[in-house]
Amino acid sequence: MRIGFAATEYVTEKYFSGGLANYLHRVAKALLSLGHEVHIVVLSEIDRSEFEYEGLQIHRLTLGKIQQILDKISRYSICQTSQCLDFSFQVYRKLLELHKKQSFDIVQFPDWNACGVVSSLLLPIPQVTRISAYRPVWMKMCECSRDRDEQIIEWLEWLQMRLIKHIYAPSYTLKRLLAEEAKITHVQVIRTPFYLETSDWDSSVFNEYLQDKKYLLFFGRFQLHKGFHILAQALPQVFKKHPDCHAVFVGLDVPSSLATSMKEYALSLCSHYTHHLIFIDQIPHTQLYPIIAGAKLVVLPSLIDNLPNACLEAMALGKPIIGTIGASFEELLTEGETGFLVPVDEVNALATKINEVWMHPSLNEIGQAAKKKVQEFGIENTVKELLIYYDRIIRDREVS
Structure with missing residues (x-):
């Protein structure tokens, strides 16, 4: 054709x-x-x-x-x-x-x-x-x-x-x-x-910022419909319970109705834990993939979405994901099998789920199940x- x-x-x-x-x-x-x-x-x-x-x-x-x-x-x-x-x-x-x-x-x-x-x-x-x-x-x-x-x-x-x-x-x-x-x-x-876009990985950004750190990852635009603000509001509860946890945000910082900078919004909410937050600008897939692969958990709390690339990429790299119910993630993730699901727009539910999943004994197995699932695509x-x-x-x- x-x-x-x-x-x-x-x-x-x-x-x-x-x-x-x-x-x-x-x-x-x-x-x-x-x-x-x-x-x-x-x-x-x-x-x-x-x-x-x-x-x-x-x-x-x-x-x-x-x-x-x-x-x-x-x-x-x-x-x-x-x-x-x-x-x-x-x-x-x-x-x-x-x-x-x-x-x-x-x-x-x-x-x-x-x-x-x-x-x-x-x-x-x-x-x-x-x-x-x-x-x-x-x-x-x-x-x-x-x-x-x-x-x-x-x-x-x-x-x-x-x-x-x-x-x-x-x-x-x-x-x-x-x-x-x-x-x-x-x-x-x-x-x-x-x-996956490339097998030619560049680990320089990962090595500079994330080597030897345990972290959850959000990647994509820092926008409200992506649930960035919900994750930012949930993080103090996570850091309080898991002092070894870092939160890594990779993507484009944008203004919203909440703040002129969503990065600054997150920093203000986590004022006692700013050393737990790591922000990285938008980067190519060659540098992004090592960061995804190194994450313990990927968190994508979208209010609305459509089988987002971020979820598919994380699954393909064998990462366990927390997604939201009603935003298409349930078409990809089965609770406790290929990922985890939380109600949309609920800060406490997200914080509770992250705290539970952070210590889940079968994260690697769930990540591998997600990797197998994405092969359907x-x-x-x-x-x-x-x-x-x-x-x-x-x-x-x-x-x-």
């Missing part, structure tokens, strides 16, 4: 830090390994260029006149909307240009930022949308404001989901959420292809299912 993807972020761009880029790279590389031709159209802050990256064809686009016109008309009151519409139109033009040179079999869009909404109206190619999150609920969990600009984006994402009738999501949790909140019921569940299973889905969409279009 000749397959096109469009996205507002990808691993070739310096600004990316989210799961969308990592997901897209994994699935694109998996498809490439099976002999398919993959093109990725991505928003760039650098230039409009085309190049090959690890065998994938990358097409960079920068924002242009549509954004400028809409910003001027709206007096810069809907800047996010103007960017989305500009990029969505340029994605349509680029995919159409590439399609005329050599036909695509299918193109895939994310729901996030509605970069497929123009193509859903005009592009004569079979299309599919992969849902990574339902924005209104995600914004609520992040305690972000929903001004007019944000509400328009939410509507554009909803419109794309209505116009592109072929939709899939990685988890049953998200499928249920879409049915309940957005009244969108035609959602297929297809698991995300997963494999190997490309031989998940990509096969995705290709069957693509093939059905293409055949249905040919018949109609």
Whole structure:
């Protein structure tokens, strides 16, 4: 197949830090390994260029006149909307240009930022949308404001989901959420292809900060919907009971409704235990994997999530994980067998669970069971299912 993807972020761009880029790279590389031709159209802050990256064809686009016109008309009151519409139109033009040179079999869009909404109206190619999150609920969990600009984006994402009738999501949790909140019921569940990004490890960061330390680990953005604040609030109870425990946080510090810096928020809550906290900026997988592998326990207390990469990576490295009920972790973790589960948004429950698990006699066995479980997400299973889905969409279009 000749397959096109469009996205507002990808691993070739310096600004990316989210799961969308990592997901897209994994699935694109998996498809490439099976002999398919993959093109990725991505928003760039650098230039409009085309190049090959690890065998994938990358097409960079920068924002242009549509954004400028809409910003001027709206007096810069809907800047996010103007960017989305500009990029969505340029994605349509680029995919159409590439399609005329050599036909695509299918193109895939994310729901996030509605970069497929123009193509859903005009592009004569079979299309599919992969849902990574339902924005209104995600914004609520992040305690972000929903001004007019944000509400328009939410509507554009909803419109794309209505116009592109072929939709899939990685988890049953998200499928249920879409049915309940957005009244969108035609959602297929297809698991995300997963494999460890690299076997070339760089232990320099681990050796500098974590050598000979016993620690629990949180990695990802320091955001409210990831439950960073819940873990920060629980830690004093943990440190009091287990003075040998350290908490390591790896990721991007961001402002929230609670504090301008979530790192400083955690430090203030653990003022008597600051020497137990270790913060490490966002780092590449080559340096992250040794830190995951060295952890005694990984804690991911998300308020909302969608089979997060952090959980899959920790499982693949044989680590026991504490996740939250209702945030998709129960689709991966079975209590006491492949991991541990706690109620969402409950500080005391999380602290109690960490204290119990820290002394659990079978942590290594549970970590190995998690490692075996994540093998279900190997490309031989998940990509096969995705290709069957693509093939059905293409055949249905040919018949109609």
